Amino acid sequence: MLWIAIRMLTGDAQKFYGLLFGIAFSTLLITQQMTIFVNLVQRGASGVFNAPEAEVWVMDPVSRTTDVSYAMPATALDKVRSVPGVEWAVPHLRAVANVRTAEGDLEGVAVIGVDDATLIGLPRRMAQGDKSVLFAPDAVAIDDTGAQRFFPAGASPIGARLELNDQRAVIRGIADAIPSFTSTVVLYTRYSNALNFVPGTRNRLSFVLVGVSEGQTPEQVADRIEAETGLKAKTRDEFAQAGIDFIIENTGIPTNFGITVFLGFVVGVAIVGLTFSLFIRDNIKQFGALKAIGVTNGKIVRMVAAQAGLVGMIGYALGVVGTVLFIYGFSANPFFKGFYIPWQVPLISLVAVVIILAITGLIAIRSVLRTEPAAVFR
Amino acid sequence: MALLPRNLSFSRQLLPVIAVIGMVVAAWYIVGSLPDRTTIAPAEQPPKPVGELANAPRVAGAGIVEPASEVIDIGSALSGLVTDVRVKPGDKVAAGEVLFLVDARAARANLAQATAAIREARAAIVEAETAQRTARQQLALYRSLTDPAAVSRSEVIRAEGEEAAATTRLGLARARLAAAEAAAAASRTEIERLTVRAPIAGEILAVNIHPGEFVATQGGSSQPFIQMGNTDPLHVRIDIDENEAVRVKLGAPAVVSPRGAAELHVTATFVRAEPQVVPKRSLTNSAAERVDVRVLQLIYALPKTDRFRVGQQVDAFIPAKSAPAGGGN
Numbered sequence: 073m074l075w076i077a078i079r080m081l082t083g084d085a086q087k088f089y090g091l092l093f094g095i096a097f098s099t100l101l102i103t104q105q106m107t108i109f110v111n112l113v114q115r116g117a118s119g120v121f122n123a124p125e126a127e128v129w130v131m132d133p134v135s136r137t138t139d140v141s142y143a144m145p146a147t148a149l150d151k152v153r154s155v156p157g158v159e160w161a162v163p164h165l166r167a168v169a170n171v172r173t174a175e176g177d178l179e180g181v182a183v184i185g186v187d188d189a190t191l192i193g194l195p196r197r198m199a200q201g202d203k204s205v206l207f208a209p210d211a212v213a214i215d216d217t218g219a220q221r222f223f224p225a226g227a228s229p230i231g232a233r234l235e236l237n238d239q240r241a242v243i244r245g246i247a248d249a250i251p252s253f254t255s256t257v258v259l260y261t262r263y264s265n266a267l268n269f270v271p272g273t274r275n276r277l278s279f280v281l282v283g284v285s286e287g288q289t290p291e292q293v294a295d296r297i298e299a300e301t302g303l304k305a306k307t308r309d310e311f312a313q314a315g316i317d318f319i320i321e322n323t324g325i326p327t328n329f330g331i332t333v334f335l336g337f338v339v340g341v342a343i344v345g346l347t348f349s350l351f352i353r354d355n356i357k358q359f360g361a362l363k364a365i366g367v368t369n370g371k372i373v374r375m376v377a378a379q380a381g382l383v384g385m386i387g388y389a390l391g392v393v394g395t396v397l398f399i400y401g402f403s404a405n406p407f408f409k410g411f412y413i414p415w416q417v418p419l420i421s422l423v424a425v426v427i428i429l430a431i432t433g434l435i436a437i438r439s440v441l442r443t444e445p446a447a448v449f450r
Numbered sequence: 451m452a453l454l455p456r457n458l459s460f461s462r463q464l465l466p467v468i469a470v471i472g473m474v475v476a477a478w479y480i481v482g483s484l485p486d487r488t489t490i491a492p493a494e495q496p497p498k499p500v501g502e503l504a505n506a507p508r509v510a511g512a513g514i515v516e517p518a519s520e521v522i523d524i525g526s527a528l529s530g531l532v533t534d535v536r537v538k539p540g541d542k543v544a545a546g547e548v549l550f551l552v553d554a555r556a557a558r559a560n561l562a563q564a565t566a567a568i569r570e571a572r573a574a575i576v577e578a579e580t581a582q583r584t585a586r587q588q589l590a591l592y593r594s595l596t597d598p599a600a601v602s603r604s605e606v607i608r609a610e611g612e613e614a615a616a617t618t619r620l621g622l623a624r625a626r627l628a629a630a631e632a633a634a635a636a637s638r639t640e641i642e643r644l645t646v647r648a649p650i651a652g653e654i655l656a657v658n659i660h661p662g663e664f665v666a667t668q669g670g671s672s673q674p675f676i677q678m679g680n681t682d683p684l685h686v687r688i689d690i691d692e693n694e695a696v697r698v699k700l701g702a703p704a705v706v707s708p709r710g711a712a713e714l715h716v717t718a719t720f721v722r723a724e725p726q727v728v729p730k731r732s733l734t735n736s737a738a739e740r741v742d743v744r745v746l747q748l749i750y751a752l753p754k755t756d757r758f759r760v761g762q763q764v765d766a767f768i769p770a771k772s773a774p775a776g777g778g779n
Binding site: 079082085121124127146147149151152154156161162187188191192196250283308385386388389392396399400413414 | 468469472473481489492495497507508510512691693694697710770
């Protein structure tokens with residue numbers, strides 16, 4: 073009986089492919105836009121994700137994100153180290169500076185000073201060179217997207233000399249980092265170098281990165297640091313979320329993407345709803361005939377559900393595959409570097425597809441359920 | 451459709467299969483490309499408290515290694531050209547050992563002059579003594595004569611005068627000798643002052659002068675000529691934030707790690723706490739540095755090890771009094 077429903081569906085190729093297109097299009101729109109949205113706002117947390125060792129971030133109480141921070145006196149580091157449950161704590165400097173390139177251009181860069189001895193605070197991997205290159209005098213590592221922006225294609229930035237606050241800086245490595253929201257060029261260097269590269273202000277220490285002792289949770293330690301030092305302490309996840317929230321609060325991105333996702337949903341409902349209704353109305357005689365030979369309404373509902381299910385499955389698959397191809401195809405583009413499809417997003421679009429099909433199916437099936445077997449003779 | 455078997459339907463059979471395969475591939479890609487957001491352990495060990503301190507109340511501080519005598523900037527009593535530097539960095543010297551010599555030619559010339567004057571004064575003494583002796587013999591001869599007519603009265607007066615003059619000349623010559631000897635002693639003292647010696651036994655830490663350079667006693671802004679100190683034992687001066695200072699358990703040993711070798715944990719014994727809380731000396735070498743933090747300085751003695759050098763920065767952990775100040779848990 074269900075097979076008859078499937079044959080009925082695919083028999084009308086035009087409407088079948090129309091339905092597929094509708095589902096696939098709205099799936100693609102919803103999945104792809106949500107993926108880009110999620111990745112874009114997660115750029116706000118890239119600074120947190122680029123320091124993979126830190127379990128707790130300690131900052132001045134007024135600091136909000138990795139890029140909106142207020143510096144602390146140097147002894148804050150010792151205060152944090154004094155708190156029980158802190159296994160280690162290292163200084164971390166984040167500041168903006170102007171750099172003069174060999175061509176004489178002026179460019180704003182972010183300077184990140186990592187701990188002198190341990191280099192805690194560097195991204196997980198280096199794209200080129202080893203982390204230990206930073207031990208060389210005046211050495212900096214540039215992030216890979218920044219290197220592409222800073223230097224013409226094909227030219228290796230290794231060994232290039234920059235001028236930072238009248239100091240010489242030599243690029244000795246390329247870090248494999250997640251770009252920031254603003255795609256600022258990032259220079260990683262040791263803390264003591266960073267102090268020279270960034271024009272002097274009274275306090276320089278932006279963050280203290282903390283590792284947690286065994287048997288303690290980051291939340292406990294963060295609470296204890298806040299209680300004992302009066303500074304603000306956030307766990308890695310909290311601080312990443314703070315960066316994301318900052319972008320959401322301060323940009324129009326959620327509205328824009330929300331509108332697009334909503335449009336995808338509406339387009340899906342419109343196309344699928346119209347086509348499905350037309351399809352059912354075209355086949356109303358067949359349904360009448362089925363009713364005439366004694367098929368119950370429940371069976372017919374199941375038949376329509378099978379039709380909707382097939383359309384939904386194929387259309388959804390095409391939409392998801394389209395998104396995957398899109399992300400895969402653009403993965404080499406620096407703007408899309410690090411983009412990934414969160415596993416929740418396809419599930420959300422699956423729910424959206426189910427809702428679209430449920431709404432449209434229910435609208436379409438009403439006429440069938442009301443049909444009398446005599447309709448076959450009209 | 452010729453490629454397909456006759457009974458196979460593209461839309462009914464092939465398309466669902468393609469869709470399922472596509473879903474599986476997409477799921478595989480999505481799962482495979484999820485970013486790695488786990489935390490990792492640091493590749494190199496950062497400074498951390500170990501042993502009992504790891505779970506006990508503690509205070510952390512940064513410090514600098516210094517000699518037990520603190521660093522002595524050797525000065526020069528007199529200005530002049532350096533003629534000889536007798537030590538090099540790393541030398542162990544005893545108290546009183548010569549460190550460097552300042553040009554002493556002028557002082558030596560004065561000494562030679564004074565020595566000549568001494569010799570002249572001695573000769574004058576000998577001459578005056580001879581004259582005095584002759585005059586006394588003459589006078590004695592006249593006085594021994596019993597016949598008053600044998601010699602005239604004026605002869606006697608003349609002989610008495612000669613004796614008195616010789617005695618006076620002798621006194622003058624003696625005074626001149628004393629003056630010349632004093633001048634020689636002054637020259638010797640000056641030569642000694644131009645020789646710079648080690649005030650204590652210790653190690654030479656830096657030598658910033660070379661033969662031929664001018665050492666000036668004025669203007670103190672220049673760098674010290676020679677730095678030395680008693681490096682056995684080495685001390686470490688640990689800065690504790692004033693807010694934490696009340697918590698420090700004074701007298702307890704500290705765990706010290708040099709920068710860059712945090713896996714090395716050395717137990718240092720308490721020496722003293724500086725009575726004064728001072729503005730934090732910044733270690734960033736920036737001339738424009740300003741401070742608003744005051745620190746308590748604690749002095750600890752390091753055990754004998756070759757892992758520490760004077761001027762090196764260290765991270766230290768010190769036990770705190772059991773109840774942490776500032777509340778909390």
